[in-house]
Amino acid sequence: MNREQLKQLEDRLWKAADDLRANSKLTATEYSFPVLGLIFLRHAYNRFITAKAQIEESLPSHPQRGKRPVNKTDFLSANAIFLPENAQWKTINELPESADVGEYLNEAMKSIEAEYEVLQDVLPKDYVLFESDLLFRLIRIFNDPLLDNVTGDVFGRIYEYFLNKFAMSGAQEGGEFFTPPSLVNAIVNIIEPNHGTVFDPACGSAGMFVQTAHFIEENLHTEASQKVTFYGQEKADTNTKLAKMNMAVHGLDAKIMQGNTFYDDHHDLVGKCDFVMANPPFNVDGVDKKKESVKNDPRLPLGLPKNDNANYLWIQYFYSYLNETGRAGFVMASSASDAGHSEKKIRQQLVETGAVDVMVSIGTKFFYTRSLPCSLWFFDRSKEQDAERADKILMLDLRDVFRKVSSNLHDFTDEQLQNIQALVRLYRGDRGTFNKTLDLYREKSATAFKKAQEGVEHLNNLLGNTSPEVLNLAAEPESNYQNSKRSSTVKEWKVKYTKAVKKQVDSNKNEAKADPSKRGELKRKTGLLEKVLATFTKAVERHLYFDKEIEWLKSRFPDGNYADVAGLCKVVNRKEIKANDYSLTAGRYVGVATVEEDEGFDFEERMAEIKQELKLLNEEAIVLAETIQTDLTELGI
Structure with a gap:
């Protein structure tokens, strides 16, 4: 299942499940944990069936007794959970409508917990809060045939997606248990956790561990359990349960304990x-x-801050947990970067150790429940032993780098995250990632351009005309012209063929009115035209998108080496930081980006952004109207 198919499946499952919640009396908090429990059951059953088949095939066969029955121990070696019959999805899905399904699910969860100490008192057992009809409909939603044969990673992504959506809806203590994926990915990409002991003393739903596992699998092509050991601590009981369930869904082991850090x-x-x-x-x-x-x-070697604010307790914890070559990455309130008095003295000591590696300023609206900006701090204790490295800190201001998801939510695109990683690695003296990233963008741009070329030919055939000047250019080898010329060309194609298709569609409609006998054939032709145009337009936009990412990197680092870029990044030394009152706010050092001239303004691009903003506002208006209507109905109005 590719990423686009998975996204479509996630959206469909969420919409169906959320529609049910909107029509129930349950709050998002009451609803979220049990729904995640159903995803857990569905995933556990898939892994159970797959493992069972593999185990049975590998069991030796006795001449008289045949193969012995599969047992719980067999499943441990197969990295799957043994499910008692009452907890198997097939059994649950076949329950009669007359069954007390809420009580049944509670007992199913208890039977799993009885088999595994690590899941004791972890799984949700509040299903009696749900009406039976609602539970049966939820079971049908997660009985989607597309989920029958998907891998564990797909279920993990679906689980993460639902966690994300519940956080956005305000479930589970205002979403505090869930760090937005963009920030998790940025942290993981910069500290690159690929071996040894990985610790999160405020682990929430264990998102840092899950992304670490993805990072290891994608970069080292091996299972995370072969490389790292996860340790976590979490204060809230519900969040601790979510974390353990999240790890189980992803097939990961972690030593997670509840406690106030x-x-x-x-x-x-x-x-x-x-x-x-x-x-x-x-x-x-x-x-x-x-x-x-x-x-x-002992975790506070630099002193106890005098103010009533725990930020510099956390900052010292993260530093103290590291071994002599350890790296840390964490989210922190922006105010901590400039805090004064006793906190400033602690920050000064931290700077003087040489361990502070990268400081990143993040803009507003990256969190679901608060719109304040934040900072990402990074420590690298191996720097302490290298006088040259110890004197350098990368200041990175990303307040203007984001994608607008909605009017109150921003994130990073995958490409923005790759660019950030490439930039940080340039600072560390590694050009390989930068070059690989550019090569990847060029490959994707060229692939999209080829599809756009094919679209031109297909549309010309459907429209019954030719355009030699466009087709001749399309046939030219890529090396014969610059990306800017190619980008201008595809923009011209987009405008030209959008107009041509609209004209032909209008003509088809008029012809169908004049001669109803042709209506069916003309409708088919119109549908095909619009489908080909949509595919062509998508290829054009994808080509332009990757060309823009290439330009973003090349214009800032033209020779493939790190360089300070006004408004984005600067490497500073401890003398400069001292002169700035030991501030670690990136914007204080990187300066202001050069304002581009008006001729660089892309009218079509800006109109596309406005169109997207309008679409998001319309979607939010619909959701708001539905919420108001639901509230009025509950009030009997």
């Missing part, structure tokens, strides 16, 4: 971690600093 350090990992990643709660007050465990905490 300010007072509890269950894993005892000070100085032992290869990688630390986290999105801790910002600006927490009320930490009892009079407790002996806090005053004498």
